[in-house]
Amino acid sequence: MTIFDLDTNLASLLGDKGFIQGNALKDHPLSAVTVPRALIRPASTDELSEALKLCHRVGQSVVPQGGRTGLAAGHLASAEQIVVSLERMNQIEDLDQRAGTITVQAGVPLSVVQEAAEAKDLMFPLDMGSRGTATIGGNIATNAGGNRVLRYGMMREMVLGLEVVLADGTILTSMNTVIKNNTGYDLKHLFIGSEGTLGIVTRAVLRLRPLARSQNTALVAVNDFENVIKLLRRASSVLSGDLSSFEVMWNSFYAHVIHHSDRHTKPLEDSYPYYIIIEALGSDSAHDDARFEAAMIDLLETGLVENAVLAKSGAEQKAIWEIRDDVESLRALAPLFAFDISLPLKHMEAYVSDIEAQLSDQWPNSRTVIFGHLGDGNLHIVVSVGSDTAQSRDAVEEIIYGALRGRGGVISAEHGIGLAKKRHLGVSRNPEEIALMQTLKQALDPSGILNPGKVIDLPK
Numbered sequence: 001m002t003i004f005d006l007d008t009n010l011a012s013l014l015g016d017k018g019f020i021q022g023n024a025l026k027d028h029p030l031s032a033v034t035v036p037r038a039l040i041r042p043a044s045t046d047e048l049s050e051a052l053k054l055c056h057r058v059g060q061s062v063v064p065q066g067g068r069t070g071l072a073a074g075h076l077a078s079a080e081q082i083v084v085s086l087e088r089m090n091q092i093e094d095l096d097q098r099a100g101t102i103t104v105q106a107g108v109p110l111s112v113v114q115e116a117a118e119a120k121d122l123m124f125p126l127d128m129g130s131r132g133t134a135t136i137g138g139n140i141a142t143n144a145g146g147n148r149v150l151r152y153g154m155m156r157e158m159v160l161g162l163e164v165v166l167a168d169g170t171i172l173t174s175m176n177t178v179i180k181n182n183t184g185y186d187l188k189h190l191f192i193g194s195e196g197t198l199g200i201v202t203r204a205v206l207r208l209r210p211l212a213r214s215q216n217t218a219l220v221a222v223n224d225f226e227n228v229i230k231l232l233r234r235a236s237s238v239l240s241g242d243l244s245s246f247e248v249m250w251n252s253f254y255a256h257v258i259h260h261s262d263r264h265t266k267p268l269e270d271s272y273p274y275y276i277i278i279e280a281l282g283s284d285s286a287h288d289d290a291r292f293e294a295a296m297i298d299l300l301e302t303g304l305v306e307n308a309v310l311a312k313s314g315a316e317q318k319a320i321w322e323i324r325d326d327v328e329s330l331r332a333l334a335p336l337f338a339f340d341i342s343l344p345l346k347h348m349e350a351y352v353s354d355i356e357a358q359l360s361d362q363w364p365n366s367r368t369v370i371f372g373h374l375g376d377g378n379l380h381i382v383v384s385v386g387s388d389t390a391q392s393r394d395a396v397e398e399i400i401y402g403a404l405r406g407r408g409g410v411i412s413a414e415h416g417i418g419l420a421k422k423r424h425l426g427v428s429r430n431p432e433e434i435a436l437m438q439t440l441k442q443a444l445d446p447s448g449i450l451n452p453g454k455v456i457d458l459p460k
């Protein structure tokens, strides 16, 4: 009787470039946390399918990885697990200018898709600070959000078709290219946002938009939160469909970033409670600049805005966005805990006061930094209490998530659940929803080999 040896079979299927183990893996960046049992790097959907059939046969668990920029620990693997990286599946297969679609492999970085679209006078609107490293597969698996959700929606709204390999190696090709397709269940939505627990995304058809002909950006300062909300409504109205970003930085974020290093200019003094980046993407380059300027004058005249800077060049726009994107500088507050919540705007001010009061009661020297995609009700909250023990984490999480209860809030707006937030899923999902998630997981991955332990646990 021959004994089935998984590693030998994977090595012979995938070759030297596709199967990496032992010392070769120790230097790989993914081993920074834990060295996994092996890394597989399939070059095609068929190779991945065959590899998963082998893993399925022996119940070997696998963890899909894209650019490893995820913030919910969904991509972390343990020493017994095999990592599946899509890094060799990094081709743009087709760009159909007339249809406004792009067909890509899952390992293509987001910025490469953005650039390919722009080269053909089109735009892929998903955008975020991790654009150079995050991959389309990861963006789909996390249903990524970013800076322009207000106008274009999340990743879910940009995916027309998908190809996925299921846990048993079945290839599900659902590469729809049309916007309207109501032929039964829309299966792609099962996999978008499933964080690699239901299938591994290998290819996708994405929807492109016309390239904006104008981009106008302003940084404005506002004195109270009620005016921030009024400003969002007024800006949506005066800029009508062109408003693409409404990003708010509390003073705690703005002041920290501009004083942290000399990298940034200081477009506005650091004495205001709130700073907002307002951006409009338009289609009429001849008139949009004047329209944006008139909109800013309107906002100043209505008294909603205390001070404003209008970017006059691409370099000035970049300088404003660099302040918002400089989340790296928050590492200086380590040890820290980071959160990505959302809640209805009507509860936001009370929520923030509530958590700030609870945090400073418990840790008088704590720091709380807040910023976010306010147009989408999404806040990023960074809390530093001077310790990162499990006990401190539990206590901070209890405050941040506890205050969402009864306010219609959710524990993850865009980064996902992964490992980091799994035990709090019940704050945002009721038992019936969790039970249906478990049913889906069981149906698609009965042996539990796909990213096990992430998002939900199966009942014992």
Ligand SMILES: Cc1cc2nc3c(=O)[nH]c(=O)nc-3n(C[C@H](O)[C@H](O)[C@H](O)COP(=O)(O)OP(=O)(O)OC[C@H]3O[C@@H](n4cnc5c(N)ncnc54)[C@H](O)[C@@H]3O)c2cc1C
Binding pocket: 063, 064, 065, 066, 067, 068, 069, 070, 071, 073, 074, 075, 086, 106, 127, 128, 129, 130, 133, 134, 135, 136, 137, 138, 139, 140, 141, 142, 143, 144, 145, 146, 147, 195, 196, 197, 199, 200, 201, 202, 327, 414, 415, 418, 451, 454
């Ligand atoms: C500086 C910075 C800014 C960020 N800004 C934003 C932001 O504005 N909005 C936002 O939403 N996120 C943001 N993120 C988080 C992160 O970039 C996104 O979650 C991104 O979509 C992850 O892509 P990735 O390729 O790095 O995936 P990874 O981190 O490698 O994986 C993320 C999850 O997806 C799964 N996965 C990866 N590839 C596949 C695949 N092919 N098939 C199935 N499952 C897969 C993994 O198992 C894991 O659960 C930011 C991160 C950083 C570091």
